[in-house]
Amino acid sequence: MSHSVIFDKVTKKYKMYAKNSEKLLDIIFPDGYGENFYALQNISFTADQGDVIGVIGVNGAGKSTLSNLITGVIPPTSGTIEIKGQASLIAIASGLNNELTGRENIELKCLMLGFNKKEIRELMPEIIDFADIGKFIDQPVKSYSSGMKSRLGFAISVNIDPDILVIDEALSVGDQTFTDKCLDKMNEFKEKGKTIFFISHSIGQVKKFCQKALWLEAGEVKAYGTIKEIIPQYEKFLKEFKALSKEEQKNFKQLVLEKRSKLREYESQPN
Ligand SMILES: Nc1ncnc2c1ncn2[C@@H]1O[C@H](COP(=O)(O)OP(=O)(O)OP(=O)(O)O)[C@@H](O)[C@H]1O
Helix, strand or coil: CCCEEEEEEEEEEEEECCCHHHHHHHHHCCCCCCEEEEEEEEEEEEECCCCEEEEECCCCCCHHHHHHHHCCCCCCCEEEEEEECCEEEEECCCCCCCCCEHHHHHHHHHHHCCCCHHHHHHHHHHHHHHHCCHHHHHCEHHHCCHHHHHHHHHHHHHHCCCCEEEEECHHHCCCHHHHHHHHHHHHHHHHCCCEEEEECCCHHHHHHHCCEEEEEECCEEEEEEEHHHHHHHHHHHHHHHHCCCHHHHHHHHHHHHHHHHHHHHHHHCCC
C-alpha cells in the first residue's frame, strides 16, 4: 500500500497565561483570558511515498510541533492532516515513559502500535542490540543521559519498520559510531521507498540525506521544494540571521509575526 502525508491549512494554537488563575478563568469564560500563540499557522503540503524531506528553520520556527502533529502526539487546532501508512517518531525521549525501564518502554511502545506478545519477543533482541546501552536497558529511563534516550528512541522506531519516519534531531546527540549506524539505517529506509521527515539544524546532513526541504519560519511554510532550490536561499538567510545579536534574533520572530499580520490586514481590506 502506498503512503503519504497531506497537511491542509493546519494550525496549532497554544494559549499563554500570565497567571495560573487566568488558565482557570479561561475554562469558565472561554476565550476571555490568555493570549493566543500560533506555533504553526495555515500549513499545507504533501509528502509522497519515497520523499525524503529535510525540515529546516531557526529555533522556535515550529519544526518539533510539526513532527508531533505528523505522528499524532498532539492534535491540530484547525485544518486536516491525512496520514496514509504508519508514522513513527524518532525524537529524543519522545514517547518514552521515564518511570519505566528501557525494556518496559520497548514493550509499551510496541503494544501501542498493535504488536502482539510473540512479535514483541522477536523484536526485543534487535532493538536492544541496536540501542547498545548495556545494563541500562533494565534501569528506569529517568536515569538515562539524553544520548541514551535518543539511542533507545531511535532503536525502537527504526526496528518496528514504519512507513513514515519522523526523525527529530536524533542525530545531534550521541557519538559518531552511533550516528553512522543511524545514517546507515536511514539510507536503508530511503532505498525501501519510505517517506522520511528529517528535522535538523545541520544543513550538511540535510543536503547529504534529503531530496526536498520544507523551510518553516515563525510557524509558516516559507518554502517547500527541492534541496537545490531551497538550501541556497536558506543559507543566505541563515548567514544574515547569525550576524544578528542574540537580542535581535529573539525579536526577529516577533517582527515577522507583526509584518505578517499587517500584510493580512492589508489583503483583507476592500479595494
Ligand atoms: N506546549 C506549548 N505551549 C506553548 N507554546 C509552545 C508549546 N510547544 C511549543 N510552543 C511554542 O511554539 C513555537 C514552536 O516551537 P517548536 O518546538 O515547534 O519549534 P522548533 O522549530 O522545533 O524549535 P527548536 O529548533 O528550538 O527545537 C515556539 O515558540 C515554542 O515556544
